[in-house]
Amino acid sequence: MIEKIFINARIIDPSQNIDEKGSVIVGTDGKVRAIGKDIKKNDASSSAEIIDVKENILIPGIIDMKVFVGEPGYEYKENFRTLSQAALAGGVTSVATMPNTKPVIDNVSMVDFIIRRGRDKAIINLFPCASLTKNLEGKLMTEFGLLSARGIVGFTDVNKTVQNTETMARIMDYASDVGVLIMQHTEDLELSKNGCINESEISTRLGLEGISSIAEKIIIERDLSLLSEYPCRYHINQISSKKSLEVIKENKNKGNKFSVGVSINNLSLNENDIGDFKTFLKLSPPLRSEEDRVSLVQGIKENLIDVIVSDHMPEDEEGKRLPFSQAATGAVGVETLLPLALEMYHNESLSLKKIIETLTINPSKILKINKGSLKKGSDADICIFDLDTPWVVNGDKLKSKSKNTAIENRKLQGKILMTFLNGELVFSQK
């Protein structure tokens, strides 16, 4: 490829603590050659392609730590190609993929398959996760050592929790030695069974079985107690309630080391949005009260929460056109992750830098992948977006194969203009 220079950009790269007007030069090898306010047009070679960013914002490509691809087994919901298109349209260049496929990614040959298949079909960087326990059953741990040697970045049972405390203790003990990342869905499955929304006045009115926030808190408390015994790399996939944050705060203050994620859905919606049984808002963990939502946003501000994920969960229409308690759980979101997160900037809840940090360098540090930064020499995965353009979400226009967005008709402000992967243009807004 030829050299590129991005000029007139507002560069925000939290990994280098940069928020300044400047330029970025990408070398012929697809890596960042120079970046910052001091870079001038003539620092690039005369043959370089000039891309005028027109005062828009240039950030490292986004890393989404929780994405479901339908392959293998659920190709009718999403495949590598459709996921790539959706992700790139959202400025997302790297995703951690979930192992709850059919068959489950819990052994070496499945990992080889997914990496090969991804290499052939995907246009984004894939960082596959394997299941924490065989067949997601919560009983036998998977081959952490062998699997991570094949390229697995993290281990998770996705929307299931390792319920047995003895099993979890052994997993953490073993993992602390092997050095792998454990990503837990924190929900006591006994307390949450049959539940489909937050336990509140709304669950009483809708006649749906509720999930109390204690179900989440109790597993966080258990795991963090275990963590102080068996200090491994431990990550809480998604928290949803104020009560959980209090436990997290207490533990972080004590010096317990772990990381915490939150879904963009729990930051921008609450249980009232479910209205008259909107199944697209049936999510796990469930949407909770406005008080919980506000405290989660505050949790990001106070560095109690490290990453925002889309929790991209494509579901076909058939799975959602059912009575609420039977309907499938989850919503697509990779494409709207950044624009929806920008709401928190526009309503002055969070700074732009903080939002970008939770979407780039923080997930990169947790996953220990070499992404999420535009430091000299790093891969030139770049997202350029405009902060202000208003638009309305229309599920049918989303690039994902499934159209189950939780924010249909939502008015958003800010749009992705261009996405680059290793310096190559892979998405551009028409």
Add this chain to the structure above:
Amino acid sequence: MAVIKNTSAIKNSFKHLLGIQNLSILEANKILTEAKTFIKLNRSKSKKLDILRGKTQINLFFEPSTRTQSSFDLAGKRLGADVMTMNMNNSALKKGETLIDTAMTLNAMHPDLIVIRHQDSGAPNLLSQKVNCAVINAGDGRREHPTQALLDALTIINRKGKIEGLKIAICGDILHSRVARSNIYLMNMLGAEVNVIAPKTLMPKFIERLGVKSFTDMKKGLESCDIVMMLRLQNERMQGSFLPSKREYYEFYGLSPEKLKYASKDALIMHPGPMNRGVEIDTKLADDINVSLIKEQVELGVAVRMACLKLYCK
């Protein structure tokens, strides 16, 4: 001159009967007034009308039911409608057909009314979005059972003359009860004061936000109540360790003549049926015609359902 704009309450008036929550006080009173006219008819020798002649009513029951189903069946027939009852426990659903598919199939037969009972909360709402006829909820999950609440209201009015100002206790498994929820909304709307009584494990969290007072002590909850509504305790509640035993439940929450004394002197007893005699209610008390309205509830149920079918049928 004031012009009444098309408010949603008026516009959607008598479109679908999905729950008391979606009903205005005007609509509720209209149904009750209409139902009163049918009480006499049902007691007379010639019970057949032709108000719904040529109309088709489909009863779609996904959950077994005797009294509600037969009540709707009879109500439709007495109004002259062609009534078809489908018990869905053992048919299409087992073949993998979804609720929506069933709805589309039935819709193609041009019914004028669909009466639905379903084990999932919100199923009638989903159905109503997909069909062209009126949908009447005959009980969905633990959400609502509007015609039961309406027939309870009619029964009370019939005996006490009014609902406004009365004190009503609802006692039993509130957590799983659609009857309790619909009655809370309706009795509140009609001006009664509502107490709910249940052991903590069978009481929904935040229930007081629905405008009721909650009690775990039955004697306190019954104090000066004019109406005592008992709910059925389902046997499977013993397995999920909601309760230690039936015996303990009866001891603290079963309605006995002794506990009834805490209510107002002329208090009346109601039960939506079917009853577990000796579990939630003393068997003699249930049959005592001086205090028990249980048979009357069944009788007036037909009148209320006739009123609903008439008003909702286009």
